[in-house]
Amino acid sequence: MDLRHNEIEGNSEPTQSLGQTSHLALDIGGSLIKVVYFSISRDNCIDREQESSANDTLGFSNGNCKHPILQGRLHFAKFETSKINDCLEFISSKKLHLGGFQHHENPGKNKNFIKATGGGAYKFTELFKENLGIDLDKEDEMDCLVAGANFLLKAVHHEAYTYIDGQKEFVQIDQNDLYPYLLVNIGSGVSMIKVDGDGKFERVSGTNVGGGTFWGLGRLLTKCKSFDELLELSHQGNNRVIDMLVGDIYGGMDYSKIGLLSTTIASSFGKAVSDNKELEDYKPEDVARSLLRMISNNIGQISYLNALRFGLKRIFFGGFFIRGQPYTMDTISVAVHFWSKGEAKAMFLQHEGFLGALGAYVSYAKHSIDDLVCNQSMQLPVSASYTADPNYNPLNGDFNDNESIQCSVYAA
Ligand SMILES: Nc1ncnc2c1ncn2[C@@H]1O[C@H](COP(=O)(O)OP(=O)(O)OP(=O)(O)O)[C@@H](O)[C@H]1O
Numbered sequence: 001m002d003l004r005h006n007e008i009e010g011n012s013e014p015t016q017s018l019g020q021t022s023h024l025a026l027d028i029g030g031s032l033i034k035v036v037y038f039s040i041s042r043d044n045c046i047d048r049e050q051e052s053s054a055n056d057t058l059g060f061s062n063g064n065c066k067h068p069i070l071q072g073r074l075h076f077a078k079f080e081t082s083k084i085n086d087c088l089e090f091i092s093s094k095k096l097h098l099g100g101f102q103h104h105e106n107p108g109k110n111k112n113f114i115k116a117t118g119g120g121a122y123k124f125t126e127l128f129k130e131n132l133g134i135d136l137d138k139e140d141e142m143d144c145l146v147a148g149a150n151f152l153l154k155a156v157h158h159e160a161y162t163y164i165d166g167q168k169e170f171v172q173i174d175q176n177d178l179y180p181y182l183l184v185n186i187g188s189g190v191s192m193i194k195v196d197g198d199g200k201f202e203r204v205s206g207t208n209v210g211g212g213t214f215w216g217l218g219r220l221l222t223k224c225k226s227f228d229e230l231l232e233l234s235h236q237g238n239n240r241v242i243d244m245l246v247g248d249i250y251g252g253m254d255y256s257k258i259g260l261l262s263t264t265i266a267s268s269f270g271k272a273v274s275d276n277k278e279l280e281d282y283k284p285e286d287v288a289r290s291l292l293r294m295i296s297n298n299i300g301q302i303s304y305l306n307a308l309r310f311g312l313k314r315i316f317f318g319g320f321f322i323r324g325q326p327y328t329m330d331t332i333s334v335a336v337h338f339w340s341k342g343e344a345k346a347m348f349l350q351h352e353g354f355l356g357a358l359g360a361y362v363s364y365a366k367h368s369i370d371d372l373v374c375n376q377s378m379q380l381p382v383s384a385s386y387t388a389d390p391n392y393n394p395l396n397g398d399f400n401d402n403e404s405i406q407c408s409v410y411a412a
């Protein structure tokens with residue numbers, strides 16, 4: 001099993017001691033499976049009638065029924081899609097597929113389905129049925145990405161940030177001034193979505209040169225065994241060894257007439273043409289660096305062009321390609337800033353890789369009370385904040401999968 005998940009088990013309290021687990025949602029992508037689940041402590045249940053001060057707009061409109069507000073945590077985990085058995089084992093060992101809050105007196109009422117999105121929700125339907133006896137209730141991937149992004153931007157404090165000149169700065173999002181924005185999800189491939197409101201969006205573009213390209217080409221070129229190793233390698237490299245710069249072409253000078261500095265990359269990997277070297281003659285770290293720069297730059301540029309098409313000033317980047325990587329974010333930010341002449345802003349999300357899974361999670365709320373009679377029916381958390389690790393400082397960045405968000409849900 002991937003060590004990362006041991007980390008999660010170590011950092012988060014075991015399901016048993018937390019009390020109950022409810023509402024597991026999955027995003028099964030081309031490269032990674034993302035898992036989001038909610039755990040509650042029964043001790044923390046608050047009777048909603050007693051808690052009349054709760055924000056009613058977030059409650060379930062279900063006549064006069066009493067719904068306890070459940071305090072709990074959203075947990076995050078990820079697995080490589082090629083190791084889907086590890087994911088099945090994880091779900092099974094934590095009993096996440098049992099739908100959690102099964103009343104002992106009426107366990108039969110529990111519905112055995114879980115919300116799932118991404119291509120793998122279709123591809124692996126049978127595998128989940130055979131191994132865990134559950135049906136995957138499929139939600140559209142783009143719907144989920146948008147729902148997940150809107151959820152995070154509205155509910156989670158310290159979610160969006162800019163990354164400029166090595167400085168991470170959180171952006172306070174005004175909920176009344178959120179739309180429109182461009183959402184760029186950099187997964188295996190890249191989707192660019194113009195978001196105009198809750199459930200109001202259009203996928204305006206995409207590119208097949210994405211995270212899968214970086215990892216796939218990088219693996220072939222550097223012989224790295226893991227994505228993290230490739231990222232680590234790219235830290236140590238120097239892209240100027242392989243990239244052809246404007247200065248290489250212009251004898252060390254800027255091409256100022258068209259705004260190009262001598263240090264601007266004129267042609268990614270361009271030096272490899274004339275260097276008369278073989279792959280083995282280059283350091284893998286330099287190759288990794290050039291590759292990361294090439295792909296990030298390209299995505300930044302296409303994103304800007306799409307923002308320009310629709311007059312969008314804010315671009316939020318998500319997807320697990322980013323991984324809170326300074327060099328990746330810096331390259332994307334510089335590309336957006338450069339091409340838009342400072343008009344458009346690149347922003348990143350703390351839970352970058354979990355947009356789809358969170359979107360699938362919040363889609364439970366679309367179901368009727370009757371469908372979820374023994375489960376907790378989820379509404380947007382009243383508030384959410386980082387609480388898993390008292391030492392956790394969002395400014396340190398790189399939220400991966402060993403954190404959880406504290407939140408409240410209303411139970412049916
Ligand atoms: N541990 C990892 N293993 C593999 N790839 C990783 C890892 N961490 C980050 N990545 C990067 O994240 C990308 C996958 O991102 P993400 O999970 O958002 O997309 P996906 O859902 O798998 O893809 P798609 O949406 O295109 O089906 C990979 O292509 C790779 O670039």
Ligand SMILES: CC(C)(CO)[C@@H](O)C(=O)NCCC(=O)O
Nearest residue numbers: 187188189190191205206207208
């Ligand atoms: C096919 C999906 C949507 C699967 O997540 C993604 O990998 C993607 O957006 N790829 C880019 C496809 C394109 O628009 O060229």
